[in-house]
Each structure stands twice: as C-alpha cells, then as structure tokens.
Amino acid sequence: MPWPDLRLFWVQTTLLWALSWLASKPLSILPVEEVTPGEGHQARGVSSHRKKCEPKTDIVFLKVHKSASSTVMNVLFRFGEMHNLTFAFPIGGGNQLSYPHHFFARFVQGFSPRSPRQFNILCHHMRFLQPEVQKVVSSSAVYFSILRNPVQLMESSFMYYKGTSAFSRARSLEEFLSQPYHYYNPAKSDSHYAKNLMTFDFGFNPNGEASAKRVQLMLKAIEASFDLLLISEYFDESMVLLKEILCWDLDSVVSFPLNIRDSSTKSPLSDTIVEKIKDWNRLDWEIYTYFNRTFWERIDRDIGRERMQREVQVLRERQAELARTCLQGTGSVAPKDIKDSSLQPLQHGNAKILGYNLKQGLDKEMEHMCRRLVTPELQYSSALYKKQFARKPPQPHQPAPSQQGNVLRHKLEGTQN
Numbered sequence: 001m002p003w004p005d006l007r008l009f010w011v012q013t014t015l016l017w018a019l020s021w022l023a024s025k026p027l028s029i030l031p032v033e034e035v036t037p038g039e040g041h042q043a044r045g046v047s048s049h050r051k052k053c054e055p056k057t058d059i060v061f062l063k064v065h066k067s068a069s070s071t072v073m074n075v076l077f078r079f080g081e082m083h084n085l086t087f088a089f090p091i092g093g094g095n096q097l098s099y100p101h102h103f104f105a106r107f108v109q110g111f112s113p114r115s116p117r118q119f120n121i122l123c124h125h126m127r128f129l130q131p132e133v134q135k136v137v138s139s140s141a142v143y144f145s146i147l148r149n150p151v152q153l154m155e156s157s158f159m160y161y162k163g164t165s166a167f168s169r170a171r172s173l174e175e176f177l178s179q180p181y182h183y184y185n186p187a188k189s190d191s192h193y194a195k196n197l198m199t200f201d202f203g204f205n206p207n208g209e210a211s212a213k214r215v216q217l218m219l220k221a222i223e224a225s226f227d228l229l230l231i232s233e234y235f236d237e238s239m240v241l242l243k244e245i246l247c248w249d250l251d252s253v254v255s256f257p258l259n260i261r262d263s264s265t266k267s268p269l270s271d272t273i274v275e276k277i278k279d280w281n282r283l284d285w286e287i288y289t290y291f292n293r294t295f296w297e298r299i300d301r302d303i304g305r306e307r308m309q310r311e312v313q314v315l316r317e318r319q320a321e322l323a324r325t326c327l328q329g330t331g332s333v334a335p336k337d338i339k340d341s342s343l344q345p346l347q348h349g350n351a352k353i354l355g356y357n358l359k360q361g362l363d364k365e366m367e368h369m370c371r372r373l374v375t376p377e378l379q380y381s382s383a384l385y386k387k388q389f390a391r392k393p394p395q396p397h398q399p400a401p402s403q404q405g406n407v408l409r410h411k412l413e414g415t416q417n
C-alpha cells in the first residue's frame, strides 16, 4: 500500500474507534466523586478536607513533543517510583514507543498478546492509537496530555529538529515559511516534526485538510479519549488541575523545568511570521485554541479562579523552597557548567538544553529527593527500567494479579493531605 493510502487508512481507523469509544463512554468521563452537601461547587475529582478521594495510579500521558512534556514526565516518574508503580517501557528500555509509527502494544517491554499484562503508567513518546493503548493499561486509567501554542512549538521544533529533512536546508524559520513546500516533503519519514506535530502525535494526519467538519471530528475524537488536556503556557495552573483530577498532593506535582533551552537561540517572531506559522499548522492551531478554552472552562467549573490563584501561589512557594534546598545557584545552568555528568541532559539540534547542579552536602534522603527532581528523562527512564525489571522480570505468561489494584490503593492511603 503506498504511504498516503496507509495514512488515510490510519486516520479512518482512528476516527472510527474514537467515535465508537465516544458512544461507549459514559458522559462523565471521570468517576464521579461523592459530594458532601454544601460542597456542591467542588466538582468531581476535587479533593475536599472532609472527604478523601483516592489517588489515581493508572495513567496514560501522551507526551506531545516540545510542549513542556519532559517536566510532566518527571512528575510521573517521581510519583511512580515513590509508589512502586509499573511503567509501560519501550522494549529494551528505549526512549520512544515505536514512534513515529502509531503505538503498538507489542512494543511495550513485557507485553504479550496471549496474556496481556497491565501497567500503571504509560508516558513515553508515542503516536497515539487508543485500541492499542487500551491493551496495556487498566480500563479506568486517566488519559491526559499537554498542548503548547503552535507558534512557539514550531519555533522550538525548528531549532531542536534542525537536522530533519524538512528543516536542514532552510537557514531560518523565515526562509522555511517563505516557501515551505520547497523544503517539506510529506512522504519523508521525519516530516512530521515540521507540520502539525501535535495533530500527528494525537494520531491524526498532519497533512489533512482543515475543513470545519474534519476539525470537529478530530476535536471530538480527542475529547472522547482524553480526560484532561493541559496547556503549557499555563504550566502551574495545569499542575494544580492535574493534582486535583488525579487526587494527588501538591508536592507530587512540584517540579523544576526540564529539557528547556538557553534563550540565546530564541528570537522574537514578527507578526507576519506568527500568522504564517498559524496558517501552516492550522490543525494544531484549532486543537490548541479549542482546548485552551475548555481548560479555562474546566478551571471555572471545578476549582474557580480564586482558589486556583491561591493554589498556584502555594505551588510556586513550594518550588522556590525546593530550589533553595536542592540547587546550587538560582536555577538552571548551561550544559558546560553541569558538574555531575549523570545530570547532563541530551543535547540535540541547534538548541542548548539547560540542566541543574545539586547542592553539596545534602543528607542522603534529601539528596535522593533533590536528585530525582533534576534528573533528565533519559537517565531517569533507564534507572526506572532497570529497577522495574530487576525487581520483577518480565513474565509474559503470568496474568496480572487481580489484587494489585487493592494493594496499591492500600499503599497509597495517606499520600493525600
């Protein structure tokens, strides 16, 4: 089958299952919390002082490229490690789950079609395909992702993926956008970094026409699969919303920005360029503006702006406190200044990716906690991979113990305060 047909096939399949999923899913996607009288304004998923909700431990995170998703991944890694949760790792402990191909369950270490085994957290890079994802996680898993303004995303992608076929011959983003089809060939296997990258990661065709009908279908399909879409421009608000939905405590979502680049490779974009980027990434733009709207509606409905502001304040104070405790200096440093090589982030493309130095002389427990906050994703992922498969080697022929859920719930009691 020639490539364009195959893509069309994928899009159709994706839409079909999304629609059937929509039909099969109850209207309220998250389990409804009991609401104590007088707390009617605290919608489901929101913890209250009087009634505890249960921390969610089954999670699917679609790690959209270049959208602060490495920082979110660190949050998931830390929570999973702390609570001995299992991760759906790529086979061999790699960094991506069959990306840029659509996700396949069989690319997960320890998965076997004959006796499917479920994992708590799926968060490595993938191109989303729900029927396959469902084979490796619990049916009650919470699905979420994080989106970024496509204008900044494109600019970032151009720097980071400068070596890919579409970008390598263009001297600047301006030059690329002045005649994109001179550089961009949708048939190239790395072309997705150059156009509608979010659309692509969600499993859709990035070269599809942006008709109103098609956009509607795509938005509905995403909405049917995902419980929550976060917005990286409102990162702190996103983390507060996330902890509410997952019923986690605040400390679990405090983080330091990871995989961020030095501002020396950033330059302001003219209005003309901004418009060109929006046009070129029309599908991404539609996704972003739609879910930016529903994000704020969700906050208004579930939390309220006032409480959100207070919680964001507390989150920032806690982050500042951790920075004073854990870090040398005031924050991130250039790669050449990172003293501990195990904290050195992967350098890629033309971007200069920053990292951190830990304070000297921390006691063992504190050093461990601090180290986890600043460990780059590749190192953290491979450490967790080793731990998971040292503790419990892959046993593809043994069904998942049915007690696991209860045991975990039991273990997690008391983590919410």
Ligand SMILES: *[C@@H]1O[C@H](CO)[C@@H](O)[C@H](O)[C@H]1NC(C)=O
Pocket: 082, 083, 084, 411
């Ligand atoms: C996780 O596993 C370790 C080692 O088996 C154990 O000491 C620890 O108590 C467990 N933590 C939780 C939260 O279950």
Ligand SMILES: *[C@@H]1O[C@H](CO)[C@@H](O)[C@H](O)[C@H]1NC(C)=O
Pocket: 149, 289, 292, 293, 296
């Ligand atoms: C996102 O939503 C906020 C709050 O409603 C709004 O101020 C902002 O302009 C929106 N961003 C975009 C790109 O639509």
